[in-house]
Each structure stands twice: as C-alpha cells, then as structure tokens.
Amino acid sequence: QVQLVQSGAEVKKPGASVKVSCKASGYTFTDCWIHWVRQAPGQGLEWMGWINPNSSDTNYAQKFQGRVTMTRDTSISTAYMELNGLRTDDTAVYYCARVPSVITDYWGPGTLVTVSS
Amino acid sequence: QPVLTQPSSASASLGSSVKLTCTLSSGHSSYIIAWHQQQPGKAPRYLMRLEGSGTYNKGSGVPDRFSGSSSGAARHLTISNVQSDDEADYYCESWDQNPSFGGGTKLTVL
Numbered sequence: 499q500v501q502l503v504q505s506g507a508e509v510k511k512p513g514a515s516v517k518v519s520c521k522a523s524g525y526t527f528t529d530c531w532i533h534w535v536r537q538a539p540g541q542g543l544e545w546m547g548w549i550n551p552n553s554s555d556t557n558y559a560q561k562f563q564g565r566v567t568m569t570r571d572t573s574i575s576t577a578y579m580e581l582n583g584l585r586t587d588d589t590a591v592y593y594c595a596r597v598p599s600v601i602t603d604y605w606g607p608g609t610l611v612t613v614s615s
Numbered sequence: 616q617p618v619l620t621q622p623s624s625a626s627a628s629l630g631s632s633v634k635l636t637c638t639l640s641s642g643h644s645s646y647i648i649a650w651h652q653q654q655p656g657k658a659p660r661y662l663m664r665l666e667g668s669g670t671y672n673k674g675s676g677v678p679d680r681f682s683g684s685s686s687g688a689a690r691h692l693t694i695s696n697v698q699s700d701d702e703a704d705y706y707c708e709s710w711d712q713n714p715s716f717g718g719g720t721k722l723t724v725l
Contacts, residue, residue: 542718595659603649
C-alpha cells in the first residue's frame with residue numbers, strides 16, 4: 499500500500515533553516531510528483547511547490563521562491579523540503595503529497611514545524 | 616490559475632444527506648478537481664477525483680456514502696447517511712500548471 503512517512507516535529511529559532519523528509523513506499527517513487535503543502539494553525543492548505551522525482555525538476559510558489567529548496571534521493575525513495583530564513587509565521591504543519599497525474603491522491607501525516615524565539 | 620470558492624461552513628443532522636459545493640472561477644468550468652477530507656487533528660485524506668462531466672473516481676476505502684456530481688462550474692460532494700466522523704473540513708483542489716486549493720468547508724454534524 500502507498501505510504502508517505504515524514505520526519506518528526508521540529509522547533510526552530512527565527513532565521514534558522516529546517517529540512518523535512520518524506521519517504522515513499524508502495525509504489526515506484528519516480529512515477530509520481532511530490533507536492534509540499536503547508537497548513538498554519540487554524541488555516542487552510544497552502545501549496546509550496548512540487549518536485550518531479552524522475553527528473554528532479556522543481557517549481558516553487560512565488561511566495562517561497564528564494565527561501566525553499568526541494569530535492570530528492572531516488573536511492574532511498576525520499577523527497578526533502580528545506581525552508582530557510584524561518585519566521586514565526588512559518589509555524590505550520592508541512593505535508594508531502596503524492597501526485598500521480600495532476601491531482602493529489604495520497605498525503606503524508608505531516609510534520610509540525612514551530613518557529614519561536 | 617483556477618480560483619476555487621467554497622462556503623466556509625455547512626451543517627447536517629446525523630443520518631441525513633448534505634451536498635458541499637466547490638465553484639471554479641470563470642474560464643475554468645471544465646477543470647477536474649479533487650475532494651479531500653481533513654478530520655480534526657489529522658492529515659488530509661483524498662476522497663475522489665471529479666470531472667466536469669460528473670464522472671468521479673473515489674480513493675481506496677472511501678465509503679459508498681460519498682459521491683460526486685458536477686453542474687457547470689460547480690463541483691459537488693454529497694455525503695449520504697451522515698455519520699459523526701464525517702465532521703471535518705473538506706477541501707477541493709484543482710490544477711493549471713500548479714495546484715490550487717479552495718478555502719475549505721467546515722462540516723458540522725448535528
């Protein structure tokens with residue numbers, strides 16, 4: 499069965515960086531794009547960007563360009579999202595999600611990133 | 616990029632039916648969407664893919680009580696025989712080069 503397993507919760511200070519991992523299993527990792535989506539407390543879903551694990555091509559939402567980097571390691575079927583220059587309003591749950599063809603069909607459990615001085 | 620509009624809240628009595636709506640912006644009325652359910656404190660869960668024709672394909676394990684339909688730019692999610700654990704936020708998603716999400720509808724079960 500398809501599974502996306504994410505790394506554990508993080509607490510960071512403003513200005514720091516965070517790197518969240520998303521390990522895929524149950525399907526061929528390079529067959530589906532991975533989206534990263536975040537959700538601030540009490541808010542809706544916000545798309546951050548996607549990575550094509552096959553080509554490593556990426557596309558980032560304009561809001562995060564210059565601050566986010568998405569990478570992957572096909573040898574261990576894992577995608578990564580690194581966010582730099584953290585601010586308190588980056589406090590959110592960060593989700594990876596599988597996209598086989600345009601639409602998201604599986605979500606990871608989420609990783610809580612708390613930014614606080 | 617399609618803009619997806621959802622009512623912020625809806626309610627339904629236990630055992631009744633409820634129809635949630637996601638409306639695509641002008642020029643995007645033929646777009647495919649997905650419906651996702653997010654129960655309190657949990658990650659979103661994919662429910663179904665819904666086409667402009669009304670054809671829908673549900674995710675693995677999604678109960679028969681959930682169905683989809685379309686009318687013009689509107690995409691509907693109908694939940695029959697509403698249960699207490701249907702109380703959740705429901706998001707629609709679409710795609711045009713990049714994904715976009717609706718603001719979500721909070722369903723309260725009375």
